[in-house]
Amino acid sequence: MSSSKLKDTWNSRIGVILAVSGSAVGLGNFLRFPGLAAKHGGGAFMLAYFFSFLIIGLSICWAEWAIGRAGGQKGYNSSPGIMGILTRKPVIKYLGVLGVLIPVMIYMYYVYIEAWCLGYAVNFLAGNLNFTTGEESGAFFGNFVGIGENGSAFGFGIQQVGWFLVAVFILNFYLIYRGISKGIELFCKYAMPALIVLAMVILIRVLTLGTPDPTTPDRNAANGLGYMWNPTKIHLEEKSEGSESWTKLEEIIGSQATTEAETRAASDESLRIREVSLWEQLLNFQLWLDAAGQIFFSLSIGFGVIINYASYLKRRDDVVLSGLAATSANEFCEVALGGLITVPAAFTFLGIAGAAGSTLGLGFNALPMVFSNMPAGQFFGFLFFFLLFLAAVTSSLSMLQPGIAFLEESMDIGRHRSVALLGLITAFGCGFVVYFSKDLKALDTIDFWVGTFLIFILATTQIIVFGWVIGLERGLKLANEGALFPIPSIYGFIMKYVTPSFLLIIFFFWTLQNIFGYNVLTGEFAYSSYIKDLFIEPDRVAAYSLILIGLVLAFLKLLTFISPKLKASTISNPETGGSE
């Protein structure tokens, strides 16, 4: 790099740690993780979860930090540039384009969800969210996001998403326009501690709820925690007619529910109560798939963000401790805060039916009802959705930076011009997602193919590049440079053999199940809705969504192809590219 071209950089180590952890902490920490832990039984799920954290989370995270910083030292900040300069292989450089495509595409729908969080926070504050039934809550959500009809999300009242979307879009681009240190770092420096304080206030409220309704004594905070964390689960099962197999009717939590179930089972021979042990739950393959997936998506690994953020570090900055600190911050928010708030709160007011649900269902249908019924719920509802909003902003900001770095590098333009260009691209994409709001089809399709499928591919590529292309010895040397303590030596073996194998196995079964529709447990085939939408019962919005992904990918590949700087990254002695 010439001396006249100063690099964007971080102002402090705590700043970059907060920015990376802010990127990782999002809606998944407070909605998806608790839902999965409750579904699988806390004990068994946490064992698989911590195992995945050690095998997948830390390995890929350290690899990304090391690759990113090394690429940054050679004058590259974009994923294709970094992957190209470190491997000198055009194929890997073009695979690196996924590190730009993924965050840019996810931003297009994530900012829409971010607007929901802000909208719900404002509506709680305005007293508009007082629901007595699930239908009311569902109807508000449907109207707010325009789920009934395409084009209906572009409303601009307080109970519609329009203004909130404009506000969060402007906020994101204002912060990103200010740059790495004055925009992203400064915001995360205040937003992340604020987020933790807000979560702790809500946590205290949830844990002191007691038994709000004396007529349903089982619905209390302790049983809510039990529903999530108990290592063994108690099921009421029914024997099917003409068959010897038993199927689960319901899960039982609380002494009153247990007594009632025992009475039913005693009077009916086709019913029984069965305790499902921790070990039996661990034999469930779906649990491992969900635990690995949660670690994977929660830590923002394979996302293209960490590699970009790390490229702004200085040569002697410690990536081992920084990586560990950022992941531990995410785990703290997920396990210690998210794990104690959402499901216990939903269980206390709505029972098991309300606490078990999808991420969006739990967050935007069940929880508003919970806060409607909670003392001072208007205030705590506002706090909770504002907390989600902060978590979402720190994540969406990180999705813009890789695209900006790429445009700067590939088109040789300044930050402000690249911000403007990326603003146009993402505004178009976001408009597409918001317009096709019926059943959230566009959002769901892009989330599946980009936010899940491509992330697997990029993460697998990154860990293979680290262990096999760059080489483990060189990779660890890059990672340990300037480190307070080195990566434990056992991780050499893990990063080279265990993590890629584990990822490939998980990816294989995930693809088998979610794309080809093969149920590993039952052996049945049923194509997933994503395949049906494309080939069996074609859906035009799903097709348009894939075309949009294809167009953005083609644009990014074209820029990578024609950019002199990126071209130079895979030439042995680049004259126009980054310096050695």
Place this chain on the structure above:
Amino acid sequence: MTLGGWIIMLVSVGTVSTLFTWCIYKVLTTEGEEEKLHGFEAETPDMQDKEKDS
């Protein structure tokens, strides 16, 4: 909540909380970190964009 539930919860929450606290402590107490923590008022390299864009 069963005894097993309490144990799983406390061990899980305790583990991540201890790890997080230890990491932040190490980051904040590492020599040479303090003077960089209050640098937001200073001109940063981002300012080069103004030159580049103008």
